[in-house]
Amino acid sequence: MTAAESVGRVGAQRRIETPDATTLAALAGEHLDLVRAPFTLPRSRVLVFREGDGVRVHTSEYERTLAECRVLDSLVVRDASGGPLAITRVLPHVIEFGGGVDLTFAGPGALTVGRVAAPEAMRIETSDEGLDTHAGARSSTGGSGSTGVTVEWTTPDGVLTRVELDDDTAAVRLDIGADRMVRHEASGTHLADLAATEAIWLDWFARCPVVRSDLQSMTAFCWWVLGANIVELPALGNARAVVPSKIGYVGLWQWDAYFIAVGLRHGDPALAREQLEIAFRFPSGDGQLPDVVHEHGVLATSDDLPPGDRENLRRAGSAVADPSAPVPLTKPPLAAWALAKVLDVEAADEWGRRQLATIRRSQDWWFAASDLDGDGLPEYGHPYSSGLDDSPIFDGPLPTTSPDLGAYLVLQDLELARFADCFGDADAAAHRLRAERTFGLLMELWDDELGLFAARAAGAEVVSDTVVGLMPLLTGSLPEAIVDRLVAALADERRFAAAWAVPTVALDDPDFSPERMWRGPVWVNTNALVVEGLRASGRIGLARDLAERTVALVMHGGGPHEYFNPLTGEKAATATTAFGWSAALFVDLAVELSSETTSVE
Template sequence: MAIASPYLQLLKDRITLTQIPFTDRDSRLILFRSDEQSLWVGLAEYEIDPEQYPAITRWSFTDGEGQACRCEYTTYPHEIRNQTPCGTFRITFVDAETLLVALPAGRSGIKLLTRMEKGQTDRLGGVLGRSSYSPLHLVYTTNTTLIQNCIVELDNEQREIELIFEAEEGAVLLLNITRTADFNRRIVKAEQAIEAAAQRWHDWFATVPEVAEHYRRQYYYAWWVMGANLIYPYAHPKREGMVPSKQGYVGIWHWDSYFHALALRHRDTQMAQEQFRIMLDYQLPNGLIPDIVHDEGILAHTTEIVEADITKPPLTAWAAWKVYEIDGDREFLKELYEPIVRFQNWWFSESDPDVTGLCAYLHPWSSGLDNNPLWDQGLPVETPDLSAYLCLQYDYLARIAQEIGYPEEALDWTQRAKELAERMIALRWDEQAGIFWASRHGQRIPVCTPFHLFPLITGRMPENIAARLVATLTNEKKFWGHHPVPTVAFDDPSFNPLSMWRGPVWLNVNYLLIDGLLRAGYPEQARELRWRTLELALAAEDFYEYYHPLTGQKPPRATHAFGWSAALFIDLVIAASAEQE
């Protein structure tokens, strides 16, 4: 180790290079293993497939004759150690766009296959670039003797850099992969660069709360996921935001940001606050908060599926209050209060097409439940979870208003929450079924999901209704299986354990139910669901986007190193550890 860090040692080989890439905080570079002899380097960018437009298609390590060597990789958060017959190559980040390769002493080589339109060698190494699609520069620089340095143009519109070194101790190769013409060719000492990277990651882990031993290995890996998924969007470079994953979700998603903040608040409350600001900076004049802030701007309207404005569930006040519980920053509450009020008003003015006083989702993406069977009969759909979120937001607006000195407004918000809860019961409660129904233009939608139980999380349901909802939730035939809670009831015809929101377990759904059970006065059920959720996450090698509700495994299309799964695991572990103390 460059420094004596228990955290780095604990995470040895957790970065698999197959499903989980080597990357760094704020970097778009993601390194994967191609096979036993090579790596490839992709770019994590919005709506761009890194495999289709890689920065480096194939990165091979060779002997002194240019023959590819077999590689054995050992990974840590701060470096890859690649053992070959020629010696050990060590790879680390110098900055977000620059990799440093510490070369073994003696003769060895590297080959880099890349899609570049032009390239030129020079005394330091070489410069390659492309401009016709996904513009990019690849600049390589070394401080050692180059026996061979050539750029070979291939027939398939690719170029291969072929390098052979006669390396002394301290020899390095610098790879700068950048969208700009501001190249980094400054050589730094290998040990200095590796130690700096190790120190950065050590400091990241060292400032988080301690937890019970049982959780530590997965807990610190969860914090690696949090740090690795931080970026600055190209279109919004002043704020650092957390993406759901550098594999397929490279943008700042609306409600993901709130869930991410629930973990970040335990380490850096300013960073947690920034997850709100990066969304609210783009709030529209009518009050809507966009669905996504991404590299090219925002996503707040779409014509896919149906044409509609799109956002995400109204959890802003609830999540902001949780950050406030840690930092006590009233100025933060003051900053967010008016934007949250505008967002709450947007729902009732723009998203109640049947004028029932119960809002509806006009687009599946606004629900966050993209392919749930709730939408199979068309849009708009009025769902119990949306009414529950809006009711909860009224109550947290009341708390915020009271805290920042608006007691009369607090009373008004509380009254609105009471009236909304009563309206839900009057219009959508079914005592016999033990659920609140979703409806489309007043017609019940014949599907059963946990979102039909979400009025429970408001804490405003009468005792008899709350008890029925809890009984439905804890029914093993519906939701309380070995791995609760499926996103469609086990006994529903639409249940599909592999398909995203049609059956798999999502940690944010479980978290909201745990939080709601506590609010509704069911601490035993909340602790049981928390324990079973933690056991599900502990048994996995990674934090998946969603989990198979019968086996706990990763469904084929679920993404790896998923942000809110890691974030909510962290928050639940901290709570569980505090109880154990």
């Protein structure tokens, strides 16, 4: 099915129904394959994946891969003949095995495996230490009531443990420590744990936005992704961070927090505000916001990176910066944009005023500390600060003057001016004046011959044709002739009109690669920003069309992946699955499209 056919199919199904939380959980469960979407629990650091005839278990930790966080290499449920019981169904709260055995959570740090009737006894034996003498266990030779069903698991050091489930609801509880060690014991609370886990998820799905019927299943899955990616940050008083992914991205990246908050606002505005609050909690003395807030602190300069990465990530080749100095690391200035979105659905004026003070200082920081060549238009001092780390605009020397940064700064000052008008707590005119000056400098990046906004590498024009050149649409102030040229670029099959749009590098650009991060694949966040830009520039129909094509892409690709191949619409090979901002922005687009449907009907 082509992208156009998908859009036609999506647009043709326009009913909006009102499913309950149980139905929404079941819709999400249709996507829980334990491969791209692991079994987990909000606030938990435990992840369960499919492995052979059973599952494997990992923890989720900052700056550690799944391979480094192995808990159990396998967990298999076997019948009386020793054959594995197949996984028959997965729902957000339970993995069901044939033979009436369920796996669920017993709180954030433990799993319980058991039958669905009442326990009496179980026997436990280990491969290298003989009989286990945990309370509640029986001798391996004793007793009646045997069902013949056993649970066995193997730890990364090769220790095999077997537990026989004796009677209808016998269960074993596996407690997973911070050191990834597993302690097990007989459990008589399996049904209570199952009910408690289900209640957590039903409470979450009760907040899931109701959208068009054709978008509801994927919206439910994306809402599951947002709940599944909640982790606690104990150092911050157990603040709830919705991380980009429990698979490799366990922290609160500033940019991700903005996009995630925009999606969360539709069902849980308090949690959306909490994401912004965490992102704004640790400004530097001069106002810079950190790139990442994580469980061990923050990442705000190259000195906060692991030692082996520091030298590689300094400003090597920069003509204007000291390569021996720490490099500030942040993310693009979309804080006021995100704040406005979040406050639009639920007023929280006093809270909003408190955040604005931090945002204004951050905006000032860009002009005071990141205008590295002193021309009045701030630059990216490091690719990490752009969020588009591998874009070809960073192939040359640094710093990089980029049209997306100029557009974000204009947008942010305009948003700050609107907040000042609303709250009367700042000089709105000063923000508008700076936005006007910045816009003038941004317009100097327009290359009329090439028909694009070009980046500059240490002052020299970069001719790479990338998605950053479309971001000036966000200002809503471009001359109509330039808007027409950018719209034509989006419709040009040689440039951005890929089978699945919008590629992050134009198809005819020498640097285009359909699979390489930020060098061709489609990202939901850049699509969403282009949608915003088209809307701000008065192209409402085109904005709606791109929004429809973006939700069609996510559904075609099988979920909210980190990025997608623009030629096939499938997940790019190295992209992370169940990705936070892709899920959040799918929700946001689905809500907007459904609202437009309702207003049309």
